[in-house]
Amino acid sequence: MSLNQSSSHADEHVPLDRFRVGFVLFTIFLFWSAMYVYVPILPVYARGLGASLTVVGLLVGAYGFSQMVLRLPVGVLSDRIGRRRPFLSAGFVAAGLGALGLALAPTPEWLVVARGVVGIAAATWVASTVLYTGFFPPGQMTRAIGLLSFVSGIAQLVATSAGGQIAEQFGSQAAFLSGTAIAAIGLALSFWVPERRANATTPHLRDLVKIAAVPSLLSVSIISALSQYASWASTYAFVPVYADILGANRADLGTLTAASLAAQTIATLMVAPLSHRLGPRPVMVGSLLALALSIAVVPFQTDLLPLALWQALGGFGRGLCQTGLMAAAVRGVDPNRRATAMGVYQAVYAIGMFVGPVTAGMVADNLGLAGAFYASAGLVALGAAMALRSR
Structure with missing residues (x-):
């Protein structure tokens, strides 16, 4: 199997069904809303229950740990059965139960x-991403991922803004229970989500290694x-603690x-035109440096x-770097192997989502919050250096 081959499948020539794509995107909007409505208050809420900074890091990192373990198996299983929609439904169930917990x-x-x-809910995003991109030909993959990232970003933006207000007016439990309610609505709608079934394939270990390598x-x-290491160690873990x-x-936390998230959402729509005008590499390097700078200056804010x-700014x-990276991960991949390739990509970046907040929490407990922010900024700068040297 060549990862550089262009798909010759008939769905390249099928006109885009805007209604179906719109319905899928609305369901995805609910998916991310259910998981993000309480995110701004979670670290501070944990501190109120007596959590140390290390435990706060574990709390935020637990979200990434499940994805690190499950995203690749979910991708492989999805390719094996040729189905995506059941994983979307399962994701809503896990999101609702987790919020209730x-x-x-x-x-x-x-x-x-x-x-x-x-x-666990977020781990099903592998299959949901492939379900959505299945409505687009390979030549429109950057545009498709940009639109998907935009809708995901809008969902997170609306949910976090509303969640902060809900928690302020009705208490933190109300924000958590809102996540359960949104997940229940999404679960009901997920059974009506259209799906273009792929050919069922059974990836062999050698194929998996070949894709990953x-x-x-x-x-x-x-x-x-x-970049995920830094984002989850800062924006979603310790920037709220610093703001508190x-x-x-x-x-205010919301x-x-x-x-x-608003800036991230805007950026997702600018990846394709900026990459066309400036080239993918300058956009990637510049976006990573902007993220690094935004984290490094946090300890100086009063x-x-x-x-x-x-x-x-961060x-x-x-938004620029993550959208570009996701598009690059699936571009040119055989449609029957896309879930596996996306599983590899998301499993690797989930390592950053887990390790970032956990190690940053340990650093913060020993060296203070400033040390955690400086370490995170340094790793993003390393990513910029890698992007500069990449072919």
Whole structure:
């Protein structure tokens, strides 16, 4: 199997069904909303239950741990049965149960367990991504991924903004239970999601190794893992903790996260035109450097407004690099192997989602929050150097 071959399948010539694509995107909007509505308040809520910074890191990292373990098996299983939609439905079930677990957790340790369940939901994103991209020919993959990233970003933006307000007005449990309610609605709609079934394939170990060892896929996966490390160690874990020290309330935490996600969402729509005008490599390097800078300056902020502006810069950089990397991961891959390739890519970057907050929490407990931010910024800069040297 060549990963550089162009697909000759008939679906390249099938006109885009806008209604079906729109329905899939709306369901995906609910999917991400269910998992992000309580994200801004989660680290501070855990601190209120007595969690150390290390435990906060474990809590945020548990989400990535489940994905690190499950995303590749989900991709392989999805290719094996030639189905994507059942995984989307299973994702809604896990998202709802995880949010309910967060609402009922009596201790920080139980929060970690519940957040791990939500990570199981996110692991099904492998199949959902391939379900959606199956409606597009390979030549439109960057555009398709850009639109998918835009809708995902809008969902996260709306959910985090609303979640902060819900928590401020009705309490943290209300934000968690909102996630359960959204997941229930999404589960009902998921049974009506259209699906273009792929040919069932049984990937052999040698094929799996061959896919994982492709230099271009391996390179973009490692760079993505470094950017995810920094993003989850900062924006989703310890920037909220730092903002709490500055006096932020729950609504402020939602606004702070929303500033990052708004810029990220805008950036997803600019990847294709910027890459066409400037070339993919300059866009990638510049976006990673912007992300690194936005993290390195956090310890110097003494007010929420400039902190939000720097977070917006980081979100813009993250939106550019993650969209470009995801498109590169599946471009040119045989449609019957895309879920496996996407599983490899997402499993590798999930390592960053897990290791980032966990190690940053340990660093923060020993060297302070500033040390955690500097270490994260340094790793993103390493990713920029890798992107600069990549072919």
